[in-house]
Amino acid sequence: MDLRQYILEKTAAAQATLPVMAALSTDVKNKTLMAMADALDAGCASILQANQKDLAMHPDATAALRRRLALNDANVKSIAQSLRDIAALPDPVGSIESLGKRPLGFELQRMRVPIGVIGAIFESRPNVVVEIAGLILKSGNACVLRGGKEALETNKAIVAVLQGALQSTKVPLVYLQFIDITDHDAVKVLCEDRDHVQLMIPRGGTTLIEAVRAAAKMPVLSHNKGICHVYVDDGADLDMALKILVNAKAQNPSVCNSAETFLIAASVAPRLLPPLIQQLDEKHVEVRGCGQTCKIVPHGTIPAAEEDWSTEYLDLIVSVKVVDSIDQAIAHIAKYSTHHSDAIVTNNAEHAERFVREVDSAAVLVNASTRLVDGGVFGLGAEVGISTDRTYDRGPMGVEALTVRKYVVLGNGQIRE
Amino acid sequence: MDLRQYILEKTAAAQATLPVMAALSTDVKNKTLMAMADALDAGCASILQANQKDLAMHPDATAALRRRLALNDANVKSIAQSLRDIAALPDPVGSIESLGKRPLGFELQRMRVPIGVIGAIFESRPNVVVEIAGLILKSGNACVLRGGKEALETNKAIVAVLQGALQSTKVPLVYLQFIDITDHDAVKVLCEDRDHVQLMIPRGGTTLIEAVRAAAKMPVLSHNKGICHVYVDDGADLDMALKILVNAKAQNPSVCNSAETFLIAASVAPRLLPPLIQQLDEKHVEVRGCGQTCKIVPHGTIPAAEEDWSTEYLDLIVSVKVVDSIDQAIAHIAKYSTHHSDAIVTNNAEHAERFVREVDSAAVLVNASTRLVDGGVFGLGAEVGISTDRTYDRGPMGVEALTVRKYVVLGNGQIRE
Numbered sequence: 001m002d003l004r005q006y007i008l009e010k011t012a013a014a015q016a017t018l019p020v021m022a023a024l025s026t027d028v029k030n031k032t033l034m035a036m037a038d039a040l041d042a043g044c045a046s047i048l049q050a051n052q053k054d055l056a057m058h059p060d061a062t063a064a065l066r067r068r069l070a071l072n073d074a075n076v077k078s079i080a081q082s083l084r085d086i087a088a089l090p091d092p093v094g095s096i097e098s099l100g101k102r103p104l105g106f107e108l109q110r111m112r113v114p115i116g117v118i119g120a121i122f123e124s125r126p127n128v129v130v131e132i133a134g135l136i137l138k139s140g141n142a143c144v145l146r147g148g149k150e151a152l153e154t155n156k157a158i159v160a161v162l163q164g165a166l167q168s169t170k171v172p173l174v175y176l177q178f179i180d181i182t183d184h185d186a187v188k189v190l191c192e193d194r195d196h197v198q199l200m201i202p203r204g205g206t207t208l209i210e211a212v213r214a215a216a217k218m219p220v221l222s223h224n225k226g227i228c229h230v231y232v233d234d235g236a237d238l239d240m241a242l243k244i245l246v247n248a249k250a251q252n253p254s255v256c257n258s259a260e261t262f263l264i265a266a267s268v269a270p271r272l273l274p275p276l277i278q279q280l281d282e283k284h285v286e287v288r289g290c291g292q293t294c295k296i297v298p299h300g301t302i303p304a305a306e307e308d309w310s311t312e313y314l315d316l317i318v319s320v321k322v323v324d325s326i327d328q329a330i331a332h333i334a335k336y337s338t339h340h341s342d343a344i345v346t347n348n349a350e351h352a353e354r355f356v357r358e359v360d361s362a363a364v365l366v367n368a369s370t371r372l373v374d375g376g377v378f379g380l381g382a383e384v385g386i387s388t389d390r391t392y393d394r395g396p397m398g399v400e401a402l403t404v405r406k407y408v409v410l411g412n413g414q415i416r417e
Numbered sequence: 418m419d420l421r422q423y424i425l426e427k428t429a430a431a432q433a434t435l436p437v438m439a440a441l442s443t444d445v446k447n448k449t450l451m452a453m454a455d456a457l458d459a460g461c462a463s464i465l466q467a468n469q470k471d472l473a474m475h476p477d478a479t480a481a482l483r484r485r486l487a488l489n490d491a492n493v494k495s496i497a498q499s500l501r502d503i504a505a506l507p508d509p510v511g512s513i514e515s516l517g518k519r520p521l522g523f524e525l526q527r528m529r530v531p532i533g534v535i536g537a538i539f540e541s542r543p544n545v546v547v548e549i550a551g552l553i554l555k556s557g558n559a560c561v562l563r564g565g566k567e568a569l570e571t572n573k574a575i576v577a578v579l580q581g582a583l584q585s586t587k588v589p590l591v592y593l594q595f596i597d598i599t600d601h602d603a604v605k606v607l608c609e610d611r612d613h614v615q616l617m618i619p620r621g622g623t624t625l626i627e628a629v630r631a632a633a634k635m636p637v638l639s640h641n642k643g644i645c646h647v648y649v650d651d652g653a654d655l656d657m658a659l660k661i662l663v664n665a666k667a668q669n670p671s672v673c674n675s676a677e678t679f680l681i682a683a684s685v686a687p688r689l690l691p692p693l694i695q696q697l698d699e700k701h702v703e704v705r706g707c708g709q710t711c712k713i714v715p716h717g718t719i720p721a722a723e724e725d726w727s728t729e730y731l732d733l734i735v736s737v738k739v740v741d742s743i744d745q746a747i748a749h750i751a752k753y754s755t756h757h758s759d760a761i762v763t764n765n766a767e768h769a770e771r772f773v774r775e776v777d778s779a780a781v782l783v784n785a786s787t788r789l790v791d792g793g794v795f796g797l798g799a800e801v802g803i804s805t806d807r808t809y810d811r812g813p814m815g816v817e818a819l820t821v822r823k824y825v826v827l828g829n830g831q832i833r834e
Contacts, residue, residue, distance in 0.1 A: 018777075099796070102796050104794065106785050115807050115808060198808065237830075240830040243830060251832070251834075334436065352827075357528075360435075363824040366828060367827070368829075368831040369831065369833055372831060377519070377521065377833065378824070390532050390533050390821055391638075391809065394822060394823045396824070404811055406777075406779055407780040407781070408780075409789060410784070411785030414785040415665075415786040415789075416786055417668075
């Protein structure tokens with residue numbers, strides 16, 4: 001079969017469902033999400049069987065890849081639960097914000113509507129197909145999904161279970177399109193189909209994101225890598241600082257919202273650094289310090305090179321720099337941050353305000369760990385990703401971020417003179 | 418001089434102003450806008466002189482082009498006034514929306530912040546440079562502007578006057594960059610500079626927009642052509658309908674929000690079409706009708722071809738179709754509309770509601786002319802354009818549309834468990 005034709009049939013079929021998807025009632029969408037969740041629970045065995053097949057077909061996969069890929073009963077239950085969580089979220093579609101009467105006498109409103117067909121390219125984690133299918137349904141869109149080759153059998157089994165659940169509902173089965181060709185050209189064809197696909201969402205590593213950005217003829221929603229900072233201010237509560245620093249680095253170092261660099265005010269460094277580096281050592285975190293850091297704690301630190309300040313380790317490594325002032329901290333963040341998530345620990349309200357206004361990141365935090373930057377923790381439900389682009393909403397993207405506002409004019413005969 | 422280097426110096430200089438631009442107070446921005454307006458009034462003679470030079474250099478320009486290009490005293494006054502209008506608008510930058518306390522106990526907020534460097538490519542109308550400069554300043558962004566070659570001297574004179582006004586303010590002069598090279602390659606270099614330019618806004622005809630879309634490595638905010646519809650429903654107030662139809666077509670047929678197709682419910686067609694076509698004839702509008710239209714009014718109509726329903730005339734021509742029902746009207750609009758602005762004239766509340774929800778356009782109007790879809794009429798002030806894209810806010814894009822929301826977390830020690 002012709003690859004291009006195969007893809008275009010899927011995108012056109014997804015597009016054809018849009019008027020129906022946009023008009024679905026909240027009740028129908030929520031009942032369908034619950035039915036999909038139940039079907040995942042009921043179909044757990046078939047999904048785990050397919051997952052075993054995937055694992056068997058990739059015996060040389062790295063341990064990290066196997067960890068992302070492998071499913072068990074508890075994982076499937078938790079994936080099913082994510083759909084129930086999406087059902088519990090408010091439905092943004094059709095919600096109206098009034099801008100009031102305009103001088104000519106008409107009422108102006110803005111109404112939230114779906115975006116259209118979303119192309120989602122993701123890598124090995126099989127929970128992504130379920131989360132995206134759920135968010136797309138709740139937001140009244142349609143989607144064409146393409147997962148990684150290592151999870152092909154698992155993803156096919158999940159899609160079959162979800163589409164099975166749609167059979168007895170008012171939701172068109174084909175709103176959820178899955179591309180089961182893992183050829184790289186499939187992504188390219190999808191990225192060029194501006195007639196049918198309104199937005200591409202690559203969810204994975206830098207290579208995937210850059211490939212989609214380079215090929216896409218439509219907007220791309222994606223995140224850059226996360227070089228996240230925690231700055232501990234002059235006069236900060238050092239117990240709180242310790243707790244936040246260790247959490248931001250060590251709780252899950254392999255994710256984009258974990259911290260890569262700590263900036264420590266010179267006034268607190270002598271008291272903070274010794275216990276900090278001891279606690280990091282207990283968590284097996286390697287510390288690469290600036291000259292002053294290494295001077296204060298000579299054992300347990302190695303000197304940082306210039307490139308450390310612009311490295312996303314995604315590992316149990318952290319760079320630490322002593323700074324003179326909040327100004328130097330903000331300047332360092334402006335230079336090295338990837339504008340994902342940056343935090344300050346402070347007791348100074350004026351400094352907190354300055355940090356919030358001047359640090360240009362998708363999420364700015366005061367007295368909290370960068371690890372909180374997450375759709376679930378923010379109460380947005382599952383997320384399609386964390387955007388570091390600047391032309392959409394920034395940060396975690398949930399259901400509302402998959403809608404857009406149109407204008408509604410309610411007049412009684414107004415014309416333009 | 419090397420073109421690429423020339424452009425990159427401008428984009429980098431614009432980017433370097435972003436922290437200052439983002440931190441400007443509303444008061445400083447408004448005073449600067451007023452000073453820029455005063456400077457335009459004071460510099461009117463130099464601008465008109467440059468405009469005469471442009472007109473003299475393009476003696477073979479079409480009448481339409483000369484009309485868009487030529488300025489007089491009153492035009493310059495009105496352009497200056499547009500800056501005062503922008504000063505009067507609310508400042509979105511730094512505005513905070515609270516999402517309340519989250520379960521972990523931190524407060525979640527969203528704060529509006531500027532987008533960054535905007536690249537704006539526009540054609541011959543010299544008012545655009547002033548409107549964009551004003552909107553970009555008010556929204557705390559920076560910009561790199563590139564106008565059409567026919568208006569080069571006028572645009573240079575305007576930019577010189579505006580930058581002169583910035584000399585004695587806290588606004589960095591170089592937030593406003595103007596490319597005075599009219600070589601097409603300048604646009605290409607700008608479109609590829611993803612490191613410095615966050616958003617491209619092409620403002621002009623389809624050829625310009627498509628060229629920018631094809632070349633741009635960053636998001637593009639633009640509008641498609643406007644094939645706008647007015648549907649007159651069964652039971653509509655026919656006096657109101659006549660007034661709206663004639664206004665939507667004839668008040669200014671050369672703009673994107675003018676109507677190109679009228680859809681008339683069969684029940685009202687026999688009474689509405691004769692006076693409508695007479696009034697259109699008085700405005701020199703050519704009517705291309707469906708079979709039934711031509712049957713009801715044989716004189717003054719010519720038969721429409723299939724391609725008429727998908728033609729943006731931008732001229733004193735309209736296509737007219739008699740439809741059986743609102744369903745047929747909505748289906749016709751779904752098939753042929755460019756999703757810009759579509760209107761219904763009705764006395765039926767249920768039909769109005771259906772039309773608003775089911776017609777998928779940037780602006781949907783009830784009992785009002787499509788010509789109202791405009792930043793000024795909507796009370797948004799000047800607009801950078803009317804977006805028909807689906808991943809930004811749709812419709813007229815004013816100051817707020819040049820900002821984006823970041824997340825702010827205010828905690829007291831929260832970490833992720």
